[in-house]
Amino acid sequence: xxxxxxxxxxxxxEHVDFTPIWIMRQAGRYMKEYRAIREKVDFxxxxxxxxxxxxxxxxxxxxxxxxxxxxxxxxxxPVEAMGMKVTFTEKKGPAFANPVRSESGAEQLDIxxxxxxxxxxxxxxxxxxxxLQSLDNRVPLIGFAGAPFTLATYMIEGETSRNFSWIKxxxxxxxxxxxxxxxxxxxxxxxxLQLQIDSxxxxxxxxxxxxxxxxxxxxxxxxxxxxxxxxNGLNKKGCPVILFANGVSxxxxxxxxxxxxxxxxxxxxxIGDARKRVGDNVALQGNLDPCVLYAEPPVIKKxxxxxxxxxxxGPGHIFNLGHGILPDTPVEHAKALVxxxxxxxxxxxxxxx
Amino acid sequence: xxxxxxxxxxxxxEHVDFTPIWIMRQAGRYMKEYRAIREKVDFxxxxxxxxxxxxxxxxxxxxxxxxxxxxxxxxxxPVEAMGMKVTFTEKKGPAFANPVRSESGAEQLDIxxxxxxxxxxxxxxxxxxxxLQSLDNRVPLIGFAGAPFTLATYMIEGETSRNFSWIKxxxxxxxxxxxxxxxxxxxxxxxxLQLQIDSxxxxxxxxxxxxxxxxxxxxxxxxxxxxxxxxNGLNKKGCPVILFANGVSxxxxxxxxxxxxxxxxxxxxxIGDARKRVGDNVALQGNLDPCVLYAEPPVIKKxxxxxxxxxxxGPGHIFNLGHGILPDTPVEHAKALVxxxxxxxxxxxxxxx
Numbered sequence: 001x002x003x004x005x006x007x008x009x010x011x012x013x014e015h016v017d018f019t020p021i022w023i024m025r026q027a028g029r030y031m032k033e034y035r036a037i038r039e040k041v042d043f044x045x046x047x048x049x050x051x052x053x054x055x056x057x058x059x060x061x062x063x064x065x066x067x068x069x070x071x072x073x074x075x076x077x078p079v080e081a082m083g084m085k086v087t088f089t090e091k092k093g094p095a096f097a098n099p100v101r102s103e104s105g106a107e108q109l110d111i112x113x114x115x116x117x118x119x120x121x122x123x124x125x126x127x128x129x130x131x132l133q134s135l136d137n138r139v140p141l142i143g144f145a146g147a148p149f150t151l152a153t154y155m156i157e158g159e160t161s162r163n164f165s166w167i168k169x170x171x172x173x174x175x176x177x178x179x180x181x182x183x184x185x186x187x188x189x190x191x192x193l194q195l196q197i198d199s200x201x202x203x204x205x206x207x208x209x210x211x212x213x214x215x216x217x218x219x220x221x222x223x224x225x226x227x228x229x230x231x232n233g234l235n236k237k238g239c240p241v242i243l244f245a246n247g248v249s250x251x252x253x254x255x256x257x258x259x260x261x262x263x264x265x266x267x268x269x270x271i272g273d274a275r276k277r278v279g280d281n282v283a284l285q286g287n288l289d290p291c292v293l294y295a296e297p298p299v300i301k302k303x304x305x306x307x308x309x310x311x312x313x314g315p316g317h318i319f320n321l322g323h324g325i326l327p328d329t330p331v332e333h334a335k336a337l338v339x340x341x342x343x344x345x346x347x348x349x350x351x352x353x
Numbered sequence: 354x355x356x357x358x359x360x361x362x363x364x365x366x367e368h369v370d371f372t373p374i375w376i377m378r379q380a381g382r383y384m385k386e387y388r389a390i391r392e393k394v395d396f397x398x399x400x401x402x403x404x405x406x407x408x409x410x411x412x413x414x415x416x417x418x419x420x421x422x423x424x425x426x427x428x429x430x431p432v433e434a435m436g437m438k439v440t441f442t443e444k445k446g447p448a449f450a451n452p453v454r455s456e457s458g459a460e461q462l463d464i465x466x467x468x469x470x471x472x473x474x475x476x477x478x479x480x481x482x483x484x485l486q487s488l489d490n491r492v493p494l495i496g497f498a499g500a501p502f503t504l505a506t507y508m509i510e511g512e513t514s515r516n517f518s519w520i521k522x523x524x525x526x527x528x529x530x531x532x533x534x535x536x537x538x539x540x541x542x543x544x545x546l547q548l549q550i551d552s553x554x555x556x557x558x559x560x561x562x563x564x565x566x567x568x569x570x571x572x573x574x575x576x577x578x579x580x581x582x583x584x585n586g587l588n589k590k591g592c593p594v595i596l597f598a599n600g601v602s603x604x605x606x607x608x609x610x611x612x613x614x615x616x617x618x619x620x621x622x623x624i625g626d627a628r629k630r631v632g633d634n635v636a637l638q639g640n641l642d643p644c645v646l647y648a649e650p651p652v653i654k655k656x657x658x659x660x661x662x663x664x665x666x667g668p669g670h671i672f673n674l675g676h677g678i679l680p681d682t683p684v685e686h687a688k689a690l691v692x693x694x695x696x697x698x699x700x701x702x703x704x705x706x
Contacts, residue, residue, distance in 0.1 A: 163643075163644070163679060165647075165679060168642065168644030168647065169647040171644075172645050172652055173647055173648050173649075212621065213621065214621070215620045215622075215675075216621070216623050217623070218642070247600065247602075247621060249600075250622050267568045268565065268566065268567070268600060268603045269568075269569070269603050270568075270569045270570070270603075273569075289521065289568055291516070291517070291518060291522060291524070291525060292525050294518075294521065294522040294525055295525035296526075299525055326516060326518060328518070
C-alpha cells in the first residue's frame with residue numbers, strides 16, 4: 001500500500017487533500033547530487049545501470065518531497081535498442097549519425113516485440129525493481145516513453161531540429177513511408193511501456209514533445225493515430241496514462257479524443273481554458289513556465305496561486321511544470337515550489353482561502 | 354492608383370476577385386537571383402543599400418507574381434541604430450556581443466525619436482522611394498518592424514534562444530526593468546514604422562515572432578501593452594497594420610484585443626477555428642506550413658484547398674505561409690503556390706466549386 005497515493009488519486013480524478021506535484025526532468029543537472037553521479041559516467045551508461053538509475057530517481061523524492069518518482073531514463077533508449085546508434089552531448093543533446101530517411105533505412109530497424117524488448121533492455125525491469133525497493137511505497141513510480149511521432153522526429157532529423165524540415169519533408173512527400181515507420185514505432189513503444197507496467201510502475205507518461213509543431217490536421221493524421229495505437233495496445237492493469245505534448249493549445253481536443261487518463265499541458269495554455277475545453281473526464285497536469293523557478297519563492301507563489309485558481313478546486317489536477325526543469329534552476333526554488341503547491345492547495349481544497 | 358490592390362482590399366475586408374497572397378521572407382535565399390546579390394555583399398550592408406534593397410524586394414514580385422511586395426530588411430536594423438552592435442551569420446542567425454541585461458545597459462541605448470530615426474537610418478526612406486519607383490504601382494508595398502517583446506528577446510538573449518531563459522529570468526525577477534525597456538522599444542518602433550508610413554508604404558506588419566512562447570497571462574502583461582502602444586501611437590494614414598506572432602493559438606483573443614487590421618497566423622492553428630474565435634472584424638493572414646512547399650504542386654494544391662475551404666469565401670483572407678519560407682524551398686514550388694491560390698480562390702469566390 002502506498003503511503004502517499006495523492007498522485008494516483010488525482011490521475012483518477014478522485015478527491016485529494018492537496019494537489020500532488022512532480023516535476024518533469026526532476027532528476028537532473030540542476031541538482032548537485034545528480035551531477036556528482038553524472039560526472040563519473042556517461043549519460044547512456046547511466047541510463048543502463050540500474051543502481052545508478054535508482055539512485056538518481058530517488059533524489060528528487062528525498063530532496064524535494066515530490067508526490068511521484070519518475071524512472072530516470074531517456075525517450076531514445078528504445079530507439080537505440082532498435083539499432084540506431086545515438087550520442088548525447090551536453091550542448092547539442094541527442095544525435096543519430098545515420099538518420100532514417102528511406103525505406104532501406106527503416107528496414108534495418110529492429111522492431112522489438114515484448115521479449116526482444118526485455119532481452120535488449122534488461123536494465124529496465126531491473127531498475128524498476130530497485131527503485132520500487134528504495135521507494136518502499138512512499139510515492140508511486142511513473143514510467144515513460146516517447147510517443148511515435150516524437151521518436152520519428154529524432155530518428156529522421158538525426159538531432160534536435162529547429163524547423164523539423166526533414167520529418168516534414170518526408171511527411172509531405174512520402175506519407176506512406178512515414179505512416180509505415182510510425183506504425184512500427186508504435187508497436188515498439190507499446191511493448192516497451194507494457195514491460196514497464198508489468199515490472200511494476202504505477203503510471204506511465206507518453207511524451208509527444210514535438211507533436212505541437214504540427215498543424216492540427218497533420219497532428220490528426222501523423223501523431224494521434226499512433227498515440228491511439230499505443231493506448232489501445234496496452235494492458236494497463238490500472239495504470240493511468242499521461243499524454244504530454246508541447247504546444248497543446250492547438251491540439252488539445254484531438255489529444256483528448258485519444259482518451260488518456262491525464263493530459264500534460266505545456267505553459268502556453270491557460271489551464272482554466274483547457275479544463276473548459278476538455279470537460280471533466282480527463283485529469284490535467286501542469287503547467288507552470290519552468291522559468292518562473294528563476295524567481296524567488298514569493299513570485300513563485302503568485303504564479304502557483306494563479307494556476308490553482310484557474311484550474312479550480314475540482315478533482316483531477318496534478319501540478320507540474322509546463323516543460324522540463326532547466327539545468328540552471330536553483331534547487332531551493334524547486335523545493336519551495338513543492339512546498340507552495342502543497343500549502344496553497346490544502347487551503348484551496350478545504351476552502352480556507 | 355495601384356493596378357492590383359487585392360491585398361489592401363483583403364486587409365480592409367472588402368470584396369476581392371481572388372485571395373491575395375504574399376510570402377513571409379519572399380525575398381530570400383531560396384531564390385538564385387537573391388543569392389547572386391547576397392554573395393557580393395554582407396547581410397547588414399545589403400539591408401542598408403537602397404538600390405540592393407529595391408532590387409531584392411522586387412524579385413518575388415517579378416518572379417512569383419505575389420500580390421504585395423515587402424521591403425527587404427531585418428527587424429534588428431532599428432536595434433542596431435539604437436547602438437547595439439549586431440552580427441549575422443548564416444548558421445546562428447543574428448547575435449549581439451553585448452546583450453542588455455541591466456539598467457546601465459539599457460541606459461546606453463539611444464531611444465530614437467522620429468528625426469533621429471531618419472538620421473540614423475536614412476536608407477529606409479531612400480529604399481522605399483526606389484522600391485515604389487520600381488513597383489510602378491503594380492502591387493502595394495508592405496513595411497515592417499519587430500514588436501517590442503520580440504526585439505527585447507533578441508536584445509536580452511543576445512542570440513536566437515531555445516528556452517528564452519534570459520528574457521524570462523528578467524521577466525520574473527526584474528519586471529520593472531523589463532517593462533521600462535519594452536516601453537522604450539515601443540517608442541522606437543512607433544517612430545520607425547511612422548517613418549515607413551510617411552515614406553509611402555501601403556501597409557505595415559508587426560512581427561511578434563517570439564510572443565507565442567509566453568503563457569497567455571505573460572503575453573498580456575509583457576507583450577500586448579507594447580503592441581498596443583505602437584498601434585495607438587501611429588498616424589496610420591489608411592495603412593492597415595498586420596500583427597503576426599508564432600504560436601498564436603494560445604494568444605489569439607489577446608492579439609485581437611489590440612485591434613490590428615489583420616492578424617497573421619502561424620500554421621499551428623486551424624484558420625476556420627481562428628475565424629470563429631476572432632469574429633469578422635479583423636482580416637486573417639496565413640497559414641500554410643512552410644514545409645508543404647517541399648512537396649510537388651498537386652500536394653500543395655490539396656493543402657491550399659483545405660485552408661481556403663476552412664476560412665470560407667467571406668472577405669478578409671490574405672494567403673501566406675505560417676512562417677517564413679525556408680531557404681531550401683524549390684522556387685518553382687513557391688511559384689506554383691501563388692498560381693494555385695489565385696486559381697482556387699477565384700473559383701471559390703465565384704462559387705465555381
